[in-house]
Amino acid sequence: MFKRFGKKTLEPDAKNQVRGILVFENTTEVIRAENVLKAKGWEIKVMGPPPNIRSGCDLVIEFPLIEELSIIRVLSEVKIKPIQVVPVNSTLLEPVSLFHEKEYGKYLMVRAANMKITVDRDTKLIVNVSGGGCPDVPYLAEQMVNKNLSEAPQPKDIGHTLCAYALQLAYDRMVDIC
Amino acid sequence: MLGIVGTIPEENFPLISGTVLLEENFIIIGNKRVNVNRGTPAMIAAAVETLKYMDKSDPLCYLVGDVGNGKGCKSLYKYLETNITDTSFQTLVFHYFQPDVSLFKKVIAAIAKMPKKPILVADAGFMYVAKMGGDAPFFDLFTPDAGELAYLADEKAPHPFYTRGFILHEDNLVPDLIKRAYQHNNAASYLLVKGEKDYVADKEGIIAVIDNPVEEVLEPIGGTGDTLTGIVSALVHSGMEIKTASAKASIINRLAGSYAMPTPATQIYDIIKQIPRALHEVLGN
DSSP states (O other): OGGGTTTOOOOHHHHTSOEEEEEOSSHHHHHHHHHHHHHTTOOOEEEBOOGGGOOBSOOEEEEEGGGHHHHHHHHHHTTOOOSEEEEOOSOOBOOOOOEEEEEETTEEEEEETTEEEEEETTTTEEEEEEEOOSTHHHHHHHHHTTSBTTTSOOHHHHOOSHHHHHHHHHHHHHHHHO | OEEEEEEESOTTOOOEEEEEEEETTEEEETTEEEEOOSHHHHHHHHHHHHHHHTTOOOOEEEEEEOSSSSHHHHHHHHHHHHHGGGSOOSEEEEOSOOOBHHHHHHHHHHHHTSSSOOEEEEOHHHHHHHHHTTOGGGOSEEOOBHHHHHHHHOTTOSSGGGOOHHHHSTTSOHHHHHHHHHHTTOSOSEEEEBSSSEEEEETTEEEEEEOOSOOGGGTTSTTHHHHHHHHHHHHHHTTOOHHHHHHHHHHHHHHHHHHTOOOTTOOHHHHHTTHHHHHHHHHOO
């Protein structure tokens, strides 16, 4: 479900609904909530917060406001509690959806926003992770480099920040094309 | 004194400040040894090598463990707010860090009160938060790559993750993005943009373009941007003008990369080992 992030669009009926956003303490909580809600079939999107509630490395979940009660209940069942639920009254930021790919002989590099992952296409070994600026990037690199693409831990599972999110997009793209 | 602020990718690494030494592929601070493998440790290692060549003392570092949950960074922000003014720095470099605009603003408010403001260099998370907070012009040098430059050029993006597609598109030329970043006050006094070609620029435009030696495979190697930041910071600290230091650092970093005979699978320490040779080649005469 993570790999469809940024591409999924709301159904026509949902588009006309009043939208709200769930604000969480940190990005890790957002990722957990996204996984839970998508698994239950809700049409939600992970987006950038409006400026008035932005503090730094932020994500929010956009949802049909009318579903608030049910959504809060499902999240509380897995002990996730948003710190704010607010109606959307401005345009939210879309996450990056443009990828750059570059070949170096048998190696392929994919970049999503500021994050790059490079794989040996013959062996499927992740040979390098570069870019980024959040503190989990060196940690993610340490955990992923020299591991096979299918066996490496994924940023969505061990990362916390928007850089990790961008790396996950690059990883998913690499899996798709490699 | 050259000061360096950054993170170590270990959850239990304590908040620590002190002079850093380099021993083989480890940096030593207090009783802690950290493997030099991209991120702030790679930046520090490159700075230490450069300072040694320039006959300058080792840097004073403020480090904390953080694997992305921001806990370590939060404590270091608070520590810096209170303690950063205790030392007289000529140059301060800020690196991998969890962006938090309100805590960041308290740190730069403290720096602004210093009797003599140090030369401020920012890369990675600290560069992001400086732009997020509208404080980019407070800094003297940013060292973005192409993706990060697009972020600086996008006046609406609060993080590179939200850079709008029409700006991120590769048809956009680096000089145009530099111009746009300055138009919206989202760049430091100088930019050193790293990539296939490196660019040194200020608000008046491009000052230098460095494309030799050509080592395309440096881009996928994690840490090559970190070494560039370390080298340029040490050169600036040694008294070189920022624009000159940026151009020289670019050549030194490319040469070190070239000497390592890299592939996309090369690891950064193999390049760091070549920095002394590259320094000698570029600055020896």
